[in-house]
Amino acid sequence: MNNIIEVSSLKKSYGDVQAVKGIDFSVQQGTLFAFLGENGAGKSTTIDMLCTLLKPDGGNVTIDGFTLGADDEKIRNTIGIVFQDSLLDPLLTVHENLIVRESFYGKSRAELKQAVERAAAIVDATEFLHRAYGMLSGGQRRRADIARALVHTPKILFLDEPTTGLDPYSRRKVWETIKNLQTETGLTVFLTTHYMEEASQADYITIMGKGEILAKGTSIDLKQKYSSDLLKIKPKEKELLRAQFKQNQIMFQDKGETFHIPLTSTVEAIPLLKLYEDYIANVEVVNGTMDDVFIHVTGTEVQV
Numbered sequence: 001m002n003n004i005i006e007v008s009s010l011k012k013s014y015g016d017v018q019a020v021k022g023i024d025f026s027v028q029q030g031t032l033f034a035f036l037g038e039n040g041a042g043k044s045t046t047i048d049m050l051c052t053l054l055k056p057d058g059g060n061v062t063i064d065g066f067t068l069g070a071d072d073e074k075i076r077n078t079i080g081i082v083f084q085d086s087l088l089d090p091l092l093t094v095h096e097n098l099i100v101r102e103s104f105y106g107k108s109r110a111e112l113k114q115a116v117e118r119a120a121a122i123v124d125a126t127e128f129l130h131r132a133y134g135m136l137s138g139g140q141r142r143r144a145d146i147a148r149a150l151v152h153t154p155k156i157l158f159l160d161e162p163t164t165g166l167d168p169y170s171r172r173k174v175w176e177t178i179k180n181l182q183t184e185t186g187l188t189v190f191l192t193t194h195y196m197e198e199a200s201q202a203d204y205i206t207i208m209g210k211g212e213i214l215a216k217g218t219s220i221d222l223k224q225k226y227s228s229d230l231l232k233i234k235p236k237e238k239e240l241l242r243a244q245f246k247q248n249q250i251m252f253q254d255k256g257e258t259f260h261i262p263l264t265s266t267v268e269a270i271p272l273l274k275l276y277e278d279y280i281a282n283v284e285v286v287n288g289t290m291d292d293v294f295i296h297v298t299g300t301e302v303q304v
């Protein structure tokens with residue numbers, strides 16, 4: 001698979017603030033790519049540069065083979081962008097909004113209608129296509145925003161925190177839309193999110209902090225490297241089990257009611273449970289999470 005985005009030594013400062021300090025990463029075509037980092041990490045600055053909205057101080061970026069800085073118009077035609085603040089007019093219907101947008105691209109009336117209907121169908125917005133944008137629910141608005149970014153059939157879609165501020169039902173609906181979009185149309189989706197359960201569904205994750213790339217990999221790679229699975233045991237008799245663990249040099253943490261044993265994989269729990277079965281009142285085996293990865297890598301809590 002080829003890299004549709006290649007970034008090397010990209011930098012940007014605002015006065016004395018080095019927002020992006022010479023970063024390198026790439027995005028494979030057709031994948032869902034999650035770009036994470038705490039507030040102020042430099043994500044927006046990076047995305048603004050990739051989308052041609054902000055001029056880098058240095059580095060090289062190619063997007064679908066086009067060079068940032070030299071082929072910006074072609075890059076703009078290759079990408080679709082959904083920022084947190086919508087660009088749609090609340091008084092116009094979704095259809096009118098999309099027609100207005102698409103008419104900039106010099107299409108015939110028939111082509112225009114087809115492009116708008118196609119974009120609306122992809123995000124499942126057909127049902128509210130003729131409703132005023134301002135009257136829609138948060139989740140419907142978000143899907144309309146995504147439709148707007150799809151009318152000119154981009155190859156890459158940039159989504160900046162697409163589910164932030166939505167209720168749980170709308171979040172799930174928007175998230176399903178994004179996943180379907182990527183699997184069914186083969187679009188490359190470049191997304192920022194503060195929801196780690198969303199990030200862990202991405203094909204590839206890059207975590208940024210203080211202007212630098214702190215970690216990259218698949219969710220499995222990152223969890224394996226930066227989080228551990230945990231065996232939580234509630235002993236029948238604490239002191240008896242403690243003595244057993246000490247005798248067999250089992251590393252554990254005393255958490256009051258329970259003992260915690262870090263595992264590199266959940267299946268490691270099986271022999272331990274067999275061995276200490278008689279001493280155990282209750283058990284829980286917990287998988288490492290993307291939250292653990294984020295906290296470990298950035299040194300900060302996940303902010304939502």
Ligand SMILES: Nc1ncnc2c1ncn2[C@@H]1O[C@H](COP(=O)(O)OP(=O)(O)OP(=O)(O)O)[C@@H](O)[C@H]1O
Pocket residue numbers: 014017018019037038039040041042043044045046
């Ligand atoms: N226009 C600007 N002028 C001065 N400093 C800026 C400007 N925009 C961003 N910064 C600074 O650059 C750094 C990176 O900010 P950026 O917005 O790129 O981070 P972010 O990861 O997108 O954060 P968030 O998740 O809060 O959007 C921060 O220290 C921020 O204060």
